[in-house]
Amino acid sequence: xxxxxxxxxxxxxxxxxxxxxxxxxxxxxxxxxxxxxxxxxxxxxxxxxxxxxxxxxxxxxxxxxxxxxxxxxxxxxxxxxxxxxxxxxxxxxxxxxxxxxxxxxxxxxxxxxxxxxxxxxxxxxxxxxxxxxxxxxxxxxxxxxxxxxxxxxxxxxxxxxxxxxxxxxxxxxxxxxxxxxxxxxxxxxxxxxxxxxxxxxxxxxxxxxxxxxxxxxxxxxxxxxxxxxxxxxxxxxxxxxxxxxxxxxxxxxxxxxxxxxxxxxxxxxxxxxxxxxxxxxxxxxxxxxxxxxxxxxxxxxxxxxxxxxxxxxxxxxxxxxxxxxxxxxxxxxxxxxxxxxxxxxxxxxxxxxxxxxxxxxxx
Amino acid sequence: xxxxxxxxxxxxxxxxxxxxxxxxxxxxxxxxxxxxxxxxxxxxxxxxxxxxxxxxxxxxxxxxxxxxxxxxxxxxxxxxxxxxxxxxxxxxxxxxxxxxxxxxxxxxxxxxxxxxxxxxxxxxxxxxxxxxxxxxxxxxxxxxxxxxxxxxxxxxxxxxxxxxxxxxxxxxxxxxxxxxxxxxxxxxxxxxxxxxxxxxxxxxxxxxxxxxxxxxxxxxxxxxxxxxxxxxxxxxxxxxxxxxxxxxxxxxxxxxxxxxxxxxxxxxxxxxxxxxxxxxxxxxxxxxxxxxxxxxxxxxxxxxxxxxxxxxxxxxxxxxxxxxxxxxxxxxxxxxxxxxxxxxxxxxxxxxxxxxxxxxxxxxxx
Numbered sequence: 001x002x003x004x005x006x007x008x009x010x011x012x013x014x015x016x017x018x019x020x021x022x023x024x025x026x027x028x029x030x031x032x033x034x035x036x037x038x039x040x041x042x043x044x045x046x047x048x049x050x051x052x053x054x055x056x057x058x059x060x061x062x063x064x065x066x067x068x069x070x071x072x073x074x075x076x077x078x079x080x081x082x083x084x085x086x087x088x089x090x091x092x093x094x095x096x097x098x099x100x101x102x103x104x105x106x107x108x109x110x111x112x113x114x115x116x117x118x119x120x121x122x123x124x125x126x127x128x129x130x131x132x133x134x135x136x137x138x139x140x141x142x143x144x145x146x147x148x149x150x151x152x153x154x155x156x157x158x159x160x161x162x163x164x165x166x167x168x169x170x171x172x173x174x175x176x177x178x179x180x181x182x183x184x185x186x187x188x189x190x191x192x193x194x195x196x197x198x199x200x201x202x203x204x205x206x207x208x209x210x211x212x213x214x215x216x217x218x219x220x221x222x223x224x225x226x227x228x229x230x231x232x233x234x235x236x237x238x239x240x241x242x243x244x245x246x247x248x249x250x251x252x253x254x255x256x257x258x259x260x261x262x263x264x265x266x267x268x269x270x271x272x273x274x275x276x277x278x279x280x281x282x283x284x285x286x287x288x289x290x291x292x293x294x295x296x297x298x299x300x301x302x303x304x305x306x307x308x309x310x311x312x313x314x315x316x317x318x319x320x321x322x323x324x325x326x327x328x329x330x331x332x333x334x335x336x337x338x339x340x341x342x343x344x345x346x347x348x349x350x351x352x353x354x355x356x357x358x359x360x361x362x363x
Numbered sequence: 364x365x366x367x368x369x370x371x372x373x374x375x376x377x378x379x380x381x382x383x384x385x386x387x388x389x390x391x392x393x394x395x396x397x398x399x400x401x402x403x404x405x406x407x408x409x410x411x412x413x414x415x416x417x418x419x420x421x422x423x424x425x426x427x428x429x430x431x432x433x434x435x436x437x438x439x440x441x442x443x444x445x446x447x448x449x450x451x452x453x454x455x456x457x458x459x460x461x462x463x464x465x466x467x468x469x470x471x472x473x474x475x476x477x478x479x480x481x482x483x484x485x486x487x488x489x490x491x492x493x494x495x496x497x498x499x500x501x502x503x504x505x506x507x508x509x510x511x512x513x514x515x516x517x518x519x520x521x522x523x524x525x526x527x528x529x530x531x532x533x534x535x536x537x538x539x540x541x542x543x544x545x546x547x548x549x550x551x552x553x554x555x556x557x558x559x560x561x562x563x564x565x566x567x568x569x570x571x572x573x574x575x576x577x578x579x580x581x582x583x584x585x586x587x588x589x590x591x592x593x594x595x596x597x598x599x600x601x602x603x604x605x606x607x608x609x610x611x612x613x614x615x616x617x618x619x620x621x622x623x624x625x626x627x628x629x630x631x632x633x634x635x636x637x638x639x640x641x642x643x644x645x646x647x648x649x650x651x652x653x654x655x656x657x658x659x660x661x662x663x664x665x666x667x668x669x670x671x672x673x674x675x676x677x678x679x680x681x682x683x684x685x686x687x688x689x690x691x692x693x694x695x696x697x698x699x700x701x702x703x704x705x706x707x708x709x710x711x712x713x714x715x716x717x718x719x720x721x722x723x724x725x726x727x728x729x
Binding site for chain 2: 063064067070167171172180181182183184187202269273274275276278279280281283315318319321322323325327328
């Protein structure tokens with residue numbers, strides 16, 4: 001039960017209706033659509049053109065949909081990894097930093113060995129990326145387990161350090177000597193770029209990897225004993241402690257899995273659409289993935305859909321900017337309002353509002 | 364001259380292949396469609412700064428072409444995969460003239476140009492060219508030299524500072540020319556630089572400005588900031604300040620020393636006309652005082668009259684080519700010879716300049 005002002009109370013429904021749960025996203029879309037429709041009218045934009053560019057085109061135009069798949073890849077990878085920890089109540093909000101470390105580890109090969117050739121290079125880069133992300137996550141894991149420092153704070157602060165480390169490398173030792181002093185690395189050689197999956201698009205093999213990863217996480221979380229222990233540990237820490245499962249192990253597992261996934265995504269980004277290490281390597285994937293994970297209900301299958309939704313919203317927003325002349329701020333208003341309405345709707349599915357004043361509860 | 368040759372060549376080849384008749388309906392159709400012009404900017408489009416100057420450069424084209432042009436300005440687009448996609452999308456939508464307003468768009472914009480030979484691309488501050496891809500840059504250094512003269516005249520401490528975006532040659536030359544201009548008035552002047560490594564980070568820029576002021580600098584050069592961050596800090600602290608691209612005088616009514624303004628409209632108009640005529644050619648466009656692209660506006664009234672006379676004189680000589688900012692002898696930071704006496708840096712050397720002149724005290728990040 002959650003207290004609200006105005007003498008309202010949220011009461012958990014005994015059985016949440018499945019139909020209502022399915023209708024909730026639709027209702028959110030309609031409500032956000034209506035609010036933004038009025039906004040576009042007031043701005044003098046053509047709402048039909050905006051909605052087409054934002055909501056339809058990402059799915060009907062192949063060039064747009066391929067970009068949705070490209071954008072989905074890092075979100076899916078990171079969010080699946082984070083969800084493991086979130087369900088065990090290990091709150092890793094530092095995926096951004098783990099992503100950057102993955103990108104740095106992966107870039108070390110083309111930066112140090114720009115002449116190397118061979119199909120193994122990109123594969124090794126992906127592996128190194130995962131290792132880099134996991135290594136970055138060992139610091140908050142150690143602090144939490146040995147020093148009892150909150151992993152929420154430490155993971156977040158490690159992200160700031162990661163950004164500065166990237167900065168240092170790009171203005172210092174890893175700067176492209178022919179790049180006119182601009183803070184970016186050399187362009188990677190061909191073998192350090194992920195093979196394209198669909199000709200004519202930027203979709204690469206990392207997409208397959210992301211879905212394989214989602215499948216592995218599904219098996220791990222839903223089918224394995226260890227996954228079950230993590231889940232129960234999150235729900236009832238004392239019970240699992242009695243059962244002999246250590247909290248420290250849950251912290252280590254959660255952070256290593258989350259860090260590995262984020263690092264892998266970072267490697268796939270530099271070796272994919274970027275093709276070089278640069279300062280804007282992430283565009284906030286590590287943070288967006290937190291939203292993706294919770295929108296997907298922390299469920300491996302749900303996250304596939306939420307990452308598709310968020311990726312499509314991003315591509316659609318860019319489309320609306322280019323094709324319907326919508327300012328970026330208005331795009332962000334749409335994305336934000338859709339999320340707010342969705343969260344409100346999903347809350348109303350799970351809870352009902354009681355209008356009567358709260359009564360005294362005897363202890 | 365070259366464009367004439369090109370146009371003639373274009374007409375000749377078109378006629379010779381005998382495709383002209385077959386293409387006529389397509390060309391007529393294309394003429395009905397407005398020319399889609401897209402400007403992509405790295406920062407939010409404000410009422411001042413680099414993005415504002417580029418966007419304002421398109422205003423006369425809008426007025427001249429009216430319905431025949433459709434201009435889209437896309438602001439706050441981060442350099443990287445998102446920018447690549449957005450430029451690709453803009454071209455897929457039928458836009459034929461792309462202005463990539465930041466150095467960091469280079470790889471993506473070049474790919475777009477290579478895949479779409481019928482699209483003409485202008486790219487800010489870059490060094491790559493292709494038949495339909497032209498980098499363009501302003502010879503800021505010609506006017507930052509003049510600002511250096513003014514700064515040395517109003518400075519009491521003899522210490523000048525610069526908050527600078529990225530240590531790329533374009534900005535390095537601006538700082539160097541600022542120092543050289545100042546030394547022309549007072550040979551003992553020193554210049555300190557803080558590189559913030561961002562085009563738009565107001566908080567960091569303000570911190571950098573405060574650090575320079577604390578070191579005793581009393582004239583600050585806001586080098587390529589897209590917001591009045593540095594300008595307003597200096598006004599508060601009572602230090603003179605000046606900036607590039609568009610005037611920020613209203614943010615520093617007392618202490619504004621002047622603005623090295625850029626007016627891109629003559630250049631954009633010419634390039635767009637070339638595109639329409641089919642004579643667009645990928646070249647390096649390096650435009651300065653003589654091209655009327657770079658010009659100092661809003662000079663401070665605090666500059667002594669005798670110095671102002673010298674400045675006006677120097678401006679005239681730069682415009683007619685009799686004064687070269689990077690004419691030797693110029694010593695490097697460490698005292699070694701940068702430019703020999705009697706020699707002068709050519710454009711190739713200027714666009715690749717990666718060293719500071721003597722008098723700039725901060726070492727360049729290597």
